[in-house]
Amino acid sequence: MLFNLKELIDSRQGQQLSLLSEYINPQMAKVLKILGFDPVYVRGRGAHLWDDRGNDYLDMLSGFGVFSVGRSHPRVKEAIRQYLELDSPNLVKMGTQLFAGILAERLIDEFAPPGLDTVFFCNSGAEAVDGALKFAHAFTRRRKFLYCDHGFHGLTLGTLAINGCREFRADYEEILTAGTEIPFGDTARLEAELSRGDVAAFIVEPVIGHGVFIPPDDFLPRARELCTRYGTLLIADEVQTGFGRTGKLFACEHWGVVPDIMTLSKSLSGGYCPIGAILYPRKVYDKVFSSLDRCMVHSTTFSQNDLAAVCGLATLDVIREEGLIENSARMGAYLVERLRDLAAKYEFIREVRGRGLMIAIEFGQPKSLTLKTGWKMIHGINQELFCQSILVPLIMDHHILAQVSGHGRDIIKLIPPLVIDQHDADRFIEAFDQVLAAAHRFPGPIWEVGSRLAKAVLR
Numbered sequence: 004m005l006f007n008l009k010e011l012i013d014s015r016q017g018q019q020l021s022l023l024s025e026y027i028n029p030q031m032a033k034v035l036k037i038l039g040f041d042p043v044y045v046r047g048r049g050a051h052l053w054d055d056r057g058n059d060y061l062d063m064l065s066g067f068g069v070f071s072v073g074r075s076h077p078r079v080k081e082a083i084r085q086y087l088e089l090d091s092p093n094l095v096k097m098g099t100q101l102f103a104g105i106l107a108e109r110l111i112d113e114f115a116p117p118g119l120d121t122v123f124f125c126n127s128g129a130e131a132v133d134g135a136l137k138f139a140h141a142f143t144r145r146r147k148f149l150y151c152d153h154g155f156h157g158l159t160l161g162t163l164a165i166n167g168c169r170e171f172r173a174d175y176e177e178i179l180t181a182g183t184e185i186p187f188g189d190t191a192r193l194e195a196e197l198s199r200g201d202v203a204a205f206i207v208e209p210v211i212g213h214g215v216f217i218p219p220d221d222f223l224p225r226a227r228e229l230c231t232r233y234g235t236l237l238i239a240d241e242v243q244t245g246f247g248r249t250g251k252l253f254a255c256e257h258w259g260v261v262p263d264i265m266t267l268s269k270s271l272s273g274g275y276c277p278i279g280a281i282l283y284p285r286k287v288y289d290k291v292f293s294s295l296d297r298c299m300v301h302s303t304t305f306s307q308n309d310l311a312a313v314c315g316l317a318t319l320d321v322i323r324e325e326g327l328i329e330n331s332a333r334m335g336a337y338l339v340e341r342l343r344d345l346a347a348k349y350e351f352i353r354e355v356r357g358r359g360l361m362i363a364i365e366f367g368q369p370k371s372l373t374l375k376t377g378w379k380m381i382h383g384i385n386q387e388l389f390c391q392s393i394l395v396p397l398i399m400d401h402h403i404l405a406q407v408s409g410h411g412r413d414i415i416k417l418i419p420p421l422v423i424d425q426h427d428a429d430r431f432i433e434a435f436d437q438v439l440a441a442a443h444r445f446p447g448p449i450w451e452v453g454s455r456l457a458k459a460v461l462r
């Protein structure tokens with residue numbers, strides 16, 4: 004019998020949550036249900052998703068940043084279609100791959116910062132970071148890595164050692180010995196650590212994803228200088244910030260900094276299949292792959308796979324030809340401006356910050372007495388409940404998908420597809436305005452959402 008995807012969908016549609024709960028992650032299934040993040044999505048295109056009732060959702064989350072070119076981009080779909088017709092000699096392994104070679108060439112010739120002339124392909128952001136750490140060790144022969152508080156680089160054991168988010172490390176602290184944390188933006192601490200001469204690499208997200216923290220203007224240029232002075236490699240983790248997310252091709256460009264190694268992933272394949280990449284200089288390559296018998300000393304089976312490379316090639320075309328980097332800068336500035344107008348209206352909003360379409364809305368304790376009471380009450384139960392109480396009506400009443408950023412913080416983060424237009428941005432602002440207006444009434448519907456969530460969590 005022929006495989007029939009449509010029949011499969013028709014017979015199983017609507018079972019997503021029960022399958023997640025039964026076979027994959029029951030706790031996640033509970034969270035989605037409690038928060039009302041459980042519509043049955045049946046279609047996705049551009050910056051939008053549709054559920055089985057025909058509701059149109061605005062996606063301000065873009066699959067944690069993979070759908071920069073928007074969902075179901077016709078150009079990427081067409082590339083996949085054409086590829087499938089080829090019966091291509093994929094993953095020969097003891098052989099060569101045309102598409103991965105061309106993607107590497109384009110990344111280096113058209114996209115990479117100067118000096119980065121070699122590519123290692125892998126399948127995820129964590130794999131890219133893990134590999135970059137290994138390469139830095141091979142080059143410097145040093146054992147220590149520096150990372151920043153709140154920095155996030157993945158959840159494999161290797162990347163956990165340099166993860167600045169305590170909540171992820173908690174159970175593993177004893178076996179995470181290679182990393183030392185410094186405060187993001189603290190050049191004095193950075194120099195104190197680097198000057199010991201034992202640091203292989205300083206790894207940093209130019210804009211920290213968990214919370215959207217932007218460094219002081221001198222931090223990255225100083226980090227560049229200090230790493231050079233003390234023989235440490237500077238790794239820019241652009242897994243999230245790369246390919247236009249912050250309104251520049253790479254976020255490093257905001258500060259004119261060229262790293263020694265750059266890690267990429269997420270949006271590079273248009274969201275269709277996993278991909279990761281390390282861009283690095285030949286002098287580092289030569290220390291890792293240092294002889295014929297070490298030609299596979301770092302490797303992963305799906306590295307250089309055709310489909311990821313073809314998707315990558317189509318995605319790079321879209322990013323360039325549709326002006327997505329410019330759109331990110333333009334729409335990001337527009338959203339930040341309109342959000343700052345809301346900040347003047349609502350005392351909950353402490354700060355709006357962002358670069359391009361990577362934006363944080365941070366809330367803080369309000370001044371007025373009644374609202375302060377509500378704020379304290381809700382934070383007494385759970386640190387994330389306030390933001391969730393904002394996100395729940397946002398999705399349920401306005402069909403807008405967004406996320407809390409980081410653990411135990413009052414930050415909502417927006418990372419929509421880079422294709423959003425002014426209509427989408429206005430839709431978000433109007434909905435957000437209405438939700439915040441409701442939150443300014445205590446007692447009121449938003450606070451009831453909070454207490455309903457609290458009861459569900461306690462249950």
Ligand SMILES: Cc1ncc(COP(=O)(O)O)c(C=O)c1O
Nearest residue numbers: 127128129155156157212242243
């Ligand atoms: C900056 C950064 N580095 C690394 C990673 C890990 O990527 P992955 O989830 O693909 O392993 C992420 C994921 O969010 C990230 O934001």
